[in-house]
Amino acid sequence: MRILLTYSFSSFANYIHHLLAELITNPMLLHVTEMVILGVSLIAFLVVLCFFLGYMERKVAAFMEIRLGPNRVGPKGSMQIVADTLKLLLKEGLTPDSADKFLFNLAPVIMVIASMMVIAPIAFAKDFQLYDINIGVLYVSAVSSLGVIGILMAGWSSNNKYSLLGAMRSGAQIVSYELSVGLSLISIVVLSGSLSLGDIVRSQENGWWIIKGHIPVMISFVIFVIASTAEINRAPFDMAEAEQELTGGFHTEYAGMKFAMFLLSEYINLFMVSAIAATLFLGGWMPFHIGGLDGFNHIMDFIPSSVWFFSKTFLIIFIIMQFRWTFPRLRVDQLLTLEWKYLLPISMINVILVTIMAIMGWHF
Amino acid sequence: MRGLIEDDYVTEEGEFVINIGPQHPSTHGVLHLKVWLDGETVKKVQPHLGFIHRSIEKMSESLSYRNFIFATSRMDYLAAHINNEACALTVEKGLQLEVPDRAKYIRTILAELTRLQSHLLWWGCTGLDLGAVTPFFYAFREREFIMEIMEETCGARLTQNFMVPGGVMYDIHPNFQKRTKEVLTQIKGKFQEYDDIMTGNVIFENRTKGVGFLSKEDAISYGVTGPTARASGVSCDIRKLIPYSAYNQVQFDEILGTGGDCYARYMIRMHEMKQSVSIIEQLIDNIPEGDFQTKTKNVIKLPKGEFYQRVETPRGELGVFIVSDGAASPYRIKYRSPGFSNLSALPLMAKGGKIGDLVAIMSTIDLVIPDIDR
Amino acid sequence: MNIEELKSSISAILPSAIYDETGEFLNVNIASEELYPLINELRSNSEFDFDYLFCLTCIDWKDHLMMVYHLLSKTHQHTIVLKAKISNRENAEIETVFNIWRTAELLEREVFDLFGVKFINHPDLRRLFLSDDWNGYPLRKDYVDENMISL
Numbered sequence: 022m023r024i025l026l027t028y029s030f031s032s033f034a035n036y037i038h039h040l041l042a043e044l045i046t047n048p049m050l051l052h053v054t055e056m057v058i059l060g061v062s063l064i065a066f067l068v069v070l071c072f073f074l075g076y077m078e079r080k081v082a083a084f085m086e087i088r089l090g091p092n093r094v095g096p097k098g099s100m101q102i103v104a105d106t107l108k109l110l111l112k113e114g115l116t117p118d119s120a121d122k123f124l125f126n127l128a129p130v131i132m133v134i135a136s137m138m139v140i141a142p143i144a145f146a147k148d149f150q151l152y153d154i155n156i157g158v159l160y161v162s163a164v165s166s167l168g169v170i171g172i173l174m175a176g177w178s179s180n181n182k183y184s185l186l187g188a189m190r191s192g193a194q195i196v197s198y199e200l201s202v203g204l205s206l207i208s209i210v211v212l213s214g215s216l217s218l219g220d221i222v223r224s225q226e227n228g229w230w231i232i233k234g235h236i237p238v239m240i241s242f243v244i245f246v247i248a249s250t251a252e253i254n255r256a257p258f259d260m261a262e263a264e265q266e267l268t269g270g271f272h273t274e275y276a277g278m279k280f281a282m283f284l285l286s287e288y289i290n291l292f293m294v295s296a297i298a299a300t301l302f303l304g305g306w307m308p309f310h311i312g313g314l315d316g317f318n319h320i321m322d323f324i325p326s327s328v329w330f331f332s333k334t335f336l337i338i339f340i341i342m343q344f345r346w347t348f349p350r351l352r353v354d355q356l357l358t359l360e361w362k363y364l365l366p367i368s369m370i371n372v373i374l375v376t377i378m379a380i381m382g383w384h385f
Numbered sequence: 386m387r388g389l390i391e392d393d394y395v396t397e398e399g400e401f402v403i404n405i406g407p408q409h410p411s412t413h414g415v416l417h418l419k420v421w422l423d424g425e426t427v428k429k430v431q432p433h434l435g436f437i438h439r440s441i442e443k444m445s446e447s448l449s450y451r452n453f454i455f456a457t458s459r460m461d462y463l464a465a466h467i468n469n470e471a472c473a474l475t476v477e478k479g480l481q482l483e484v485p486d487r488a489k490y491i492r493t494i495l496a497e498l499t500r501l502q503s504h505l506l507w508w509g510c511t512g513l514d515l516g517a518v519t520p521f522f523y524a525f526r527e528r529e530f531i532m533e534i535m536e537e538t539c540g541a542r543l544t545q546n547f548m549v550p551g552g553v554m555y556d557i558h559p560n561f562q563k564r565t566k567e568v569l570t571q572i573k574g575k576f577q578e579y580d581d582i583m584t585g586n587v588i589f590e591n592r593t594k595g596v597g598f599l600s601k602e603d604a605i606s607y608g609v610t611g612p613t614a615r616a617s618g619v620s621c622d623i624r625k626l627i628p629y630s631a632y633n634q635v636q637f638d639e640i641l642g643t644g645g646d647c648y649a650r651y652m653i654r655m656h657e658m659k660q661s662v663s664i665i666e667q668l669i670d671n672i673p674e675g676d677f678q679t680k681t682k683n684v685i686k687l688p689k690g691e692f693y694q695r696v697e698t699p700r701g702e703l704g705v706f707i708v709s710d711g712a713a714s715p716y717r718i719k720y721r722s723p724g725f726s727n728l729s730a731l732p733l734m735a736k737g738g739k740i741g742d743l744v745a746i747m748s749t750i751d752l753v754i755p756d757i758d759r
Numbered sequence: 760m761n762i763e764e765l766k767s768s769i770s771a772i773l774p775s776a777i778y779d780e781t782g783e784f785l786n787v788n789i790a791s792e793e794l795y796p797l798i799n800e801l802r803s804n805s806e807f808d809f810d811y812l813f814c815l816t817c818i819d820w821k822d823h824l825m826m827v828y829h830l831l832s833k834t835h836q837h838t839i840v841l842k843a844k845i846s847n848r849e850n851a852e853i854e855t856v857f858n859i860w861r862t863a864e865l866l867e868r869e870v871f872d873l874f875g876v877k878f879i880n881h882p883d884l885r886r887l888f889l890s891d892d893w894n895g896y897p898l899r900k901d902y903v904d905e906n907m908i909s910l
Contacts, residue, residue, distance in 0.1 A: 086522040182403045186425075186740075257516060257588060260741075347582075349589050350516025352741035353425060435888035442873075443898055478783070605810050605833060608862030619833075691782055691840075693814070693829065704829075708818050717898075719816040729865045758888060 031148035063140060071288040075102040078342055085346045114277035117180060124178035129282035132171030136289040138164045142218045143296050146306050146327035157218035158206050161297060169195040176271040187270025190260045190353050194251055197360045201248035204368035205241040208375040209301045222305035227312030229304035233385040237374040242302045244368055249294040250341055257348040258356055299333035306330040399423055407436050414754025425739045430732040438758040445718045450476050450685040458544035461756035463503040464698040467496050469548040474629055475694040475705045476550035479687035487675040488552035493631040494668050497661045502531040503699040504658045507751045512583055514748040515592055520582055527575060530568045552678030565669055569662055593647035597734040597746035608726035611701025613750050616642040616649035623697040635667045647749040686713050700724055700751055724756040760837050773797050784840045791843040795854040802859045808832045815866040817874045819900045824851055855881040873898040
């Protein structure tokens with residue numbers, strides 16, 4: 022048990038590397054094989070994660086609505102999402118006659134690719150990062166913006182007025198809220214001095230930024246959570262797919278596996294956004310340290326870093342899920358007003374405050 | 386069905402037409418709305434009716450005076466008891482029949498329970514339409530208790546059919562008073578919870594304040610009644626103006642709003658729920674002993690003439706107009722349904738707003754389409 | 760205003776009106792051609808001030824059609840029932856009251872749909888409940904539907 026708890030994934034990765042190096046001598050081929058293995062295993066991990074997130078969403082919804090949620094399929098309803106995925110796989114994937122076939126089929130693919138690419142710089146545990154690129158934050162911000170292309174493609178190519186309305190709303194919403202997301206990420210970059218996610222996590226060794234940076238960083242955190250909920254098209258900002266008004270928005274015309282890909286990309290986005298928030302504000306895989314209390318820190322280190330990371334991420338996912346079942350939906354002009362008139366000015370002033378704090382050394 | 390009339394889709398530069406319904410998650414029934422949009426702004430709304438027209442009026446011309454009452458349960462199914470009561474009262478007016486006091490009290494208590502469950506469903510569906518899914522489940526939880534009381538006494542949960550001309554069909558169940566008091570205590574405790582979830586929510590207030598304004602003159606001209614009109618300042622509660630059944634024995638307030646917007650309509654219905662609870666509390670312990678029905682002949686024949694009775698349903702004023710020529714079936718029945726006139730004001734209220742506003746207005750007018758289409 | 764005053768005021772505008780007080784409300788029977796001036800006066804004159812039209816319907820009396828208007832005044836709280844007799848069943852026509860009470864728009868469309876009464880100057884006279892290619896007017900007493908089965 023103790024061995025399992027202190028297991029370091031880097032040794033496992035090294036073991037696989039040596040195994041493959043003996044089998045394949047060509048270094049180029051070795052590299053490509055390793056990348057393929059990593060890619061496939063990450064995609065499998067993400068799909069399994071989405072199963073779990075789908076189940077969690079339905080149980081959290083049921084918990085908030087004083088009912089039970091899925092409890093028939095599998096022990097305590099855990100196989101419900103598997104059953105749903107099977108159903109979606111077996112459905113007839115209709116393409117409307119007058120839809121633009123190439124774009125119609127391409128849109129879900131682009132959305133899934135854009136969501137999955139964000140996983141590269143995220144550190145799941147100590148020494149367990151796919152690629153610690155030195156512009157990690159910029160990479161994450163840039164790649165996650167590609168999703169809006171998929172949404173606009175889906176809405177336009179469906180040749181349906183509802184889809185077009187939904188896609189237009191969504192495009193405007195995502196592009197606006199990226200500003201607030203970017204500015205709240207900037208505040209952490211200023212404090213830690215580096216864009217690389219690995220460096221940011223290591224800089225939280227003596228305490229998480231949300232505690233070290235007190236008030237300005239807490240404001241950044243709140244703005245980040247709100248703006249990211251808008252980025253991933255979740256309620257209360259889900260105008261783009263508002264069921265009661267537009268019967269589905271940009272994914273009205275999709276059925277079967279393509280619709281499942283939209284759902285997949287939404288859940289992956291949810292996970293990624295929470296992972297980024299956990300990494301930047303709550304310390305990523307860094308245990309809860311208080312600068313100066315070495316004994317306390319040593320005890321905290323006993324809990325493996327992957328457990329720390331996943332529990333922080335799931336805490337933020339839980340908060341974002343709770344938003345959906347509590348608040349009514351914002352109307353589209355109120356949504357944009359919230360961003361341009363409230364969140365953006367607050368973020369800008371906050372960046373100035375954080376910069377002053379960093380220069381003067383007023384953080385812990 | 387309905388053919389495409391070419392000039393129906395005439396648009397100006399930059400406008401486009403979308404169809405909301407008839408199958409749509411939020412139109413409260415089968416309603417087809419043609420909406421002319423300029424971007425997100427609504428320019429014109431045209432409702433198309435008739436998807437659930439069952440010719441109840443023509444059908445009633447071949448039914449007896451006892452039977453035609455039961456077709457009206459399907460008209461406004463959320464206020465079935467009040468529809469039945471209206472028909473029974475009209476027939477009694479024609480026969481000049483005196484209903485015993487016990488029957489009057491039972492009718493009024495059941496009518497207020499019906500009003501309460503209709504408003505609870507409305508509250509849940511308003512939350513659902515605006516995007517907050519949780520109030521729906523909370524409202525239905527309370528509504529279940531009321532449905533159980535109805536089932537115990539009347540035999541059915543939704544289409545009660547408990548009326549006969551002359552009184553009520555059977556006496557109330559022995560458990561009726563005890564259970565009603567328990568349910569009322571439970572519901573009273575929940576009103577604070579409802580206010581916490583929705584009424585004070587900033588997003589909800591932004592979605593409903595200032596949306597769908599209806600002025601007092603327009604409300605009277607369009608024939609709008611019920612909470613929709615009371616929110617614009619029109620005093621139109623039939624229970625106060627022309628009391629029927631046991632309404633002259635109870636004290637309750639008619640609350641008039643001043644805003645004329647969705648928020649005012651919402652608040653008036655929330656107050657009405659509390660008033661219903663207070664009316665039932667005043668009556669439940671004082672049901673007089675006696676007959677529950679005045680005996681009438683088996684075959685009822687109304688004398689020649691015209692009889693009109695107005696009652697207050699949760700949606701507004703329902704009028705039952707019976708024209709009789711002395712036969713055993715009505716010669717002509719006209720139901721002046723409240724939803725019909727309320728819907729005719731929808732294009733005026735929705736013009737100039739956004740699609741999200743259209744959904745909010747439809748849910749606060751509280752449309753039930755079978756009531757409109759009959 | 761009480762009933763006597765109503766009767767005398769209406770007779771002053773339209774002497775040919777016939778009154779019927781057997782029912783609950785005061786019934787005023789007129790011919791369909793005389794409807795519009797009288798009903799306009801009932802609305803615009805502040806002594807009458809009938810601002811609420813709460814029922815508009817039609818009755819088929821086999822040899823003529825009778826349009827029924829229930830009017831109420833919210834300020835004076837008096838009620839009146841106007842009955843306009845349409846003698847011509849084949850070309851039943853009457854003036855619309857849409858520009859006096861907006862509620863008449865849908866109510867008159869319903870009467871057109873089910874009884875076949877054409878309303879002159881109505882902004883949008885189409886069938887309301889039935890489909891546009893329906894033949895006949897169902898609520899008339901002489902309506903025969905091929906699919907109808909009598910038991």
